[in-house]
Amino acid sequence: MDQGVDRSAAPVAGVSVVVPTFNEAGNVPLLLNRLGQVAAGAGLREVVFVDDSTDDTPRIIHEHASRSELPVRLLHRRAGERIGGLSGAVVAGLHAARWPWVVVMDGDLQHPPEDVPRLLQGREGMDLVVASRYCAGGAADGLADTRRRLVSRAARALAAATFPRRLAECSDTMTGFFAVRRAALDLPALRPSGFKILLEILGRHQLRVSEVPFRFAHRHSGQSKAQLTQGVRFAQQLWRMRWDAWNAGLLRRVGAFAVVGLVCLVIDVALFNALLPWGKPLTAKFVAATVAVVVSYVLNARWTWPQRTTASRSRQLALFAAVSGVGIGVAELCLLVSHYGLGLDSALADNVSANVFGLALGMLWRFVAYERWVFPRAGAPVQPGAAIEPVSDPGGPTGAPEHGPSQRRRRATRILCGLPAQVPGAGRPVPERSA
Numbered sequence: 001m002d003q004g005v006d007r008s009a010a011p012v013a014g015v016s017v018v019v020p021t022f023n024e025a026g027n028v029p030l031l032l033n034r035l036g037q038v039a040a041g042a043g044l045r046e047v048v049f050v051d052d053s054t055d056d057t058p059r060i061i062h063e064h065a066s067r068s069e070l071p072v073r074l075l076h077r078r079a080g081e082r083i084g085g086l087s088g089a090v091v092a093g094l095h096a097a098r099w100p101w102v103v104v105m106d107g108d109l110q111h112p113p114e115d116v117p118r119l120l121q122g123r124e125g126m127d128l129v130v131a132s133r134y135c136a137g138g139a140a141d142g143l144a145d146t147r148r149r150l151v152s153r154a155a156r157a158l159a160a161a162t163f164p165r166r167l168a169e170c171s172d173t174m175t176g177f178f179a180v181r182r183a184a185l186d187l188p189a190l191r192p193s194g195f196k197i198l199l200e201i202l203g204r205h206q207l208r209v210s211e212v213p214f215r216f217a218h219r220h221s222g223q224s225k226a227q228l229t230q231g232v233r234f235a236q237q238l239w240r241m242r243w244d245a246w247n248a249g250l251l252r253r254v255g256a257f258a259v260v261g262l263v264c265l266v267i268d269v270a271l272f273n274a275l276l277p278w279g280k281p282l283t284a285k286f287v288a289a290t291v292a293v294v295v296s297y298v299l300n301a302r303w304t305w306p307q308r309t310t311a312s313r314s315r316q317l318a319l320f321a322a323v324s325g326v327g328i329g330v331a332e333l334c335l336l337v338s339h340y341g342l343g344l345d346s347a348l349a350d351n352v353s354a355n356v357f358g359l360a361l362g363m364l365w366r367f368v369a370y371e372r373w374v375f376p377r378a379g380a381p382v383q384p385g386a387a388i389e390p391v392s393d394p395g396g397p398t399g400a401p402e403h404g405p406s407q408r409r410r411r412a413t414r415i416l417c418g419l420p421a422q423v424p425g426a427g428r429p430v431p432e433r434s435a
């Protein structure tokens with residue numbers, strides 16, 4: 001590919017910086033200035049402001065863009081277009097970003113631009129690098145007061161309790177300062193609302209995450225836009241993500257289990273009838289039922305609980321068969337109660353108790369018992385990354401995501417300033433390391 005390029009000396013691959021702004025006129029000039037000073041070394045290629053301001057921030061951005069070292073793009077969302085607040089703005093910025101990696105940071109200089117190069121150095125082999133206030137070497141001094149600190153701590157604890165595995169690798173799930181590999185994200189899956197976009201990203205993806213410490217600075221100018229309502233939004237967001245994650249997985253497993261059950265029922269009945277001419281109905285039933293249980297185990301292990309098959313398959317199969325046996329017992333019990341206990345002895349009643357209630361209860365028992373005991377959840381998270389293309393593929397045509405602003409976002413773009421047209425590769429996929 002691009003032989004002869006000394007990659008160790010080359011600046012890191014192209015990076016877009018996304019900055020959400022809401023009335024940050026007093027901060028934009030200094031932010032652009034300080035970003036400009038680290039741009040070349042860090043491989044920054046553009047700054048995308050996603051602005052929801054009601055003051056003259058857009059004008060200030062315009063004014064300073066021409067003096068900026070970096071190409072500046074502005075996506076100004078007018079009243080009625082400000083979907084998802086801060087988080088929605090970040091997602092709009094991720095849509096609009098044209099380089100494979102995106103740094104997301106605040107516009108009030110609480111996230112020091114000088115930390116951006118260090119943040120990007122942490123990305124080798126990763127999908128997401130989080131600038132953390134809470135890992136060794138980080139600091140949260142910029143949080144306004146003790147109350148903000150306590151709220152931040154409680155929110156982190158609640159989030160970690162809700163997503164113990166996905167959030168395990170991240171000590172600062174509430175930070176708004178991070179670098180992300182654009183192609184690792186499924187943007188339409190995000191449901192941005194409120195302030196916690198990183199949490200939303202972590203809760204809905206399996207990403208390779210690393211952290212670098214940073215010192216959360218004090219606001220340069222203006223006021224924080226965080227309000228009490230953010231707390232309510234945060235709780236709603238957590239609940240929704242938990243529900244979606246749980247739902248997606250469980251519904252899929254129930255569906256797979258039902259299909260496997262149907263397939264095995266057909267096998268059971270067909271085999272039984274095929275063996276009947278033998279003249280040994282008891283043996284025929286035994287063989288048919290055994291084959292059905294083994295097939296059921298194999299299919300459920302492969303489709304319903306694929307990540308949960310243990311090393312000892314024979315033990316798992318034995319347990320599976322035992323649970324199935326109890327399942328038959330459940331149907332028998334239903335029949336026993338209705339036929340002998342309640343005296344409902346018509347053929348219809350027997351069918352209803354054995355093949356409607358009995359079958360349903362037996363299926364329910366089996367599903368729950370398989371979930372809990374036969375295919376229990378493993379302790380460690382499923383290794384991500386297998387399905388993710390390698391980051392370091394130099395210059396490959398698929399090194400960058402095929403993406404661009406959606407139609408709706410495009411309409412929301414009011415002003416485009418700076419030098420977007422001159423950006424190499426503007427508007428089309430950019431190779432990860434074309435330096």
Ligand code: GDD
Pocket residue numbers: 019020021022023024050051052053085086089105106107108110152174175176177195196223224225226
């Ligand atoms: N476009 C847009 N729309 N930007 C917004 C909005 C909005 O509705 N609300 C806030 N912003 C911008 C601000 O202009 C600023 O650049 C950034 O988002 C962060 O907002 P602040 O008002 O400075 O929030 P903060 O300092 O309380 O919160 C920071 O710390 C939190 C962790 O304690 C941010 O970094 C948060 O992202 C972070 O979660």
Ligand code: MN
Pocket residue numbers: 106108110219224
């Ligand atoms: Mn701030």
